[in-house]
Amino acid sequence: MSSPLRRAVTWRALAVFALLALLPLAPWMSPYYLLLAFDALLFGAVAMSLDLLMGYTGLVSFGHAAFFGLGAYATAVLLERGVRSLWLCLAFAVVVVGLYALVVAYFATARRGIYFALLTLVFAEVVYTFFRYTQTFGGSDGIQGLPSPELAPGVVLDTPLRHYYVILAYLGLAWVALRVLVQSHFGRVLVAIRENEDRARFLGYNVQRYKLAACVISALLTGLGGALYPGRSAYATPDLMLWTVSGEFIIMVMIGGLGTLAGPVLGGVFFIVLHEKVSSYVDWYFLVVGVVLVLIVLFMPRGLFGLRRALVLRPRQLARPGRVPA
């Protein structure tokens, strides 16, 4: 193991990962729970990718649903046309999402704060409108009834168990990549930009280039998550790209805890599991989500992950919201 990698991957994280890998062995595990776990981990990973922008760089993107949706459509279009290899789908998603992300990031990172949020939002709305009305991609119905992708010729991803392990691998790799990234010099500069953009610029850093890189990396990881989605759902619809979905990603990050990586994963899992469990009994789930979000912004800006810190760390270290612990 090289040194940055060793520094990034803690024993505790490995233990959690091992537990997740053993989860399907639990006696109460059914295909239903496996698919729920798939969704939870997938959106956890997406929220974690968004955290690179929100928590570390201080940029709030209201357009991440477009990256996710484009990834999903990339896979869907190939599967529909008979290309079954998951790797080709992922590669295609990287190209599509990457190109789109470069354009969005190029323009959006030239602006700060609310302008960045609005630019990402409007770009995403353009993509949404395009897919919503283009009949080649199924219009508002999207692309439905897709076959399962293949991991290798003959190894079809057609069981919940296989889906689960694919998503676990994705989460693990994305987590390692982001951990290495935020602990590197690059990550430190991102935090510097968040804390004081002008000062970072005066220190000689090409601030826009760093923001652009953070944006594209975050978008690519989100797009990869999107590309894995149709394998399980067998569809890609324009509703995946609605700006309110981007809002849900933001909620996951906030619930989990800004700038912690592991927090947003927790937030995503919490959001999905609660949604599944609560909405099967009552229909006021989103009312609860709204109230939770408001309360978290007001009283717990560090999110669920901050609770753990509140128990472990001294209160003084909790004084400033949104900070990354050294």
Add this chain to the structure above:
Amino acid sequence: MEYLTAVLAPQLLHGLVFGAALGLLALGLTVIFGLLGVMNFAHGELYMLGAYVGLAVIGLTGSFWLALLLAPLAVALLGALTEVATLRPLYRRPPLYGLILTFGLALVFREGVRQVWGGDMRRILPPITGSTPLLGMTYPTYRLFLLAVSCALLLLLWLFFTRTRAGILVRAAVQDAEMLDGLGVNVPRLFTLAFAGSAALAALAGLLLAPVFTVYPQMGVEMILLAFMVVILGGMGSLGGSVVAAFVIGIAQSLLTLWLNPQRVAIAIFGLMILVLIVRPRGFFGREGVLE
């Protein structure tokens, strides 16, 4: 000539009517942005609440006019309470927390309404029926009334912001709230009142437009993006700019639908917004350097 009176003129008038109502919605949004630095995602829900509270009042009393009076008051009260309870504690934090908070508030209002009134589409009947002959065409009288009321309100607001002490204080707070605070003005109270006023305007727009459109919990989500566009185009924090931009967007949208399909219209308007954000982020009339 036939084309002019049968197609072009009505569409232009639609645009004017819609633009005027959009102006009411965007004015509140731009004032709040100027004061708090927060794009209020819940503004669309205040608009929606105006229609629903109006629906309730009409259900109880049968009078649209009473609803037009009571709904904005009720929503203003809700706005004031919301501001004091949730936005005020966030003044000292980066504005992005406010942005995320209002997204949560929007969710609470929208889902709250769905719980109380259900998710069905509802209609409010126009209080004025019939149509009026105008320039060789006939046009629904209610829409003409809507246009007149909206324009009168915009005029009143202009007088309020230029001629009254309260209006001038609001504009001063947009310029420099800290200085105003130093001069002894109760700025937090000013913010609360401004938020209440902005909520009342949104509610008024919601109820006025309700007989033209339909009433449903998602109606605010559909309007808010358009209102954002108006605010950006007009220059964030610029009052006059918002009104001009509202008419531009309203008319552009209704005229473009004559020649383009809805997809292209939406993309054209989004494209315009992207262009403005990139090339001239302060919009038509915004001051230079506001959060750029």
